Amino acid sequence: MPVRQKRQLRRLSPVWVVEMAALWISHVLVKDEAAFGKYAALAGPAIAKHGGQFLARGGRFIQLEGSGRPRNVVVKFESLEAAEACYKSPDYQAALVHAQDASERDLLLVETTD
Helix, strand or coil, rough: CCCCCCEEEEEEECCEEEEEEEEEEEEECCCCCCHHHHHHHHHHHHHHHHEEEEEEECCCCCCCCCCCCCCEEEEEEEEHHHHHHHHHHHHHHHHHHHCCCCCCEEEEECCCCC
């Protein structure tokens, strides 16, 4: 049975805006396992603290187009703003320091359609 998307209404004067869920999608090539391990140990709890729910975290994948990276992560947040706030938070930024030289990453936030 499919899980129903929880929508939140937020008033931005004078209109109401429906906040849609958002996905945090990261494609990663790890160059230094030890340093990246420090990032992962801090990033997971920081993301969870901000309401992120891991949907995929380094599992099997099939690259059909473009150039891929061997590690892919997908996290669901309640809104695009919540995902961005997590990224900008001091606790996630503290984790990110360990990933910068330890990996090559592409990261995007995208709002879902329902």
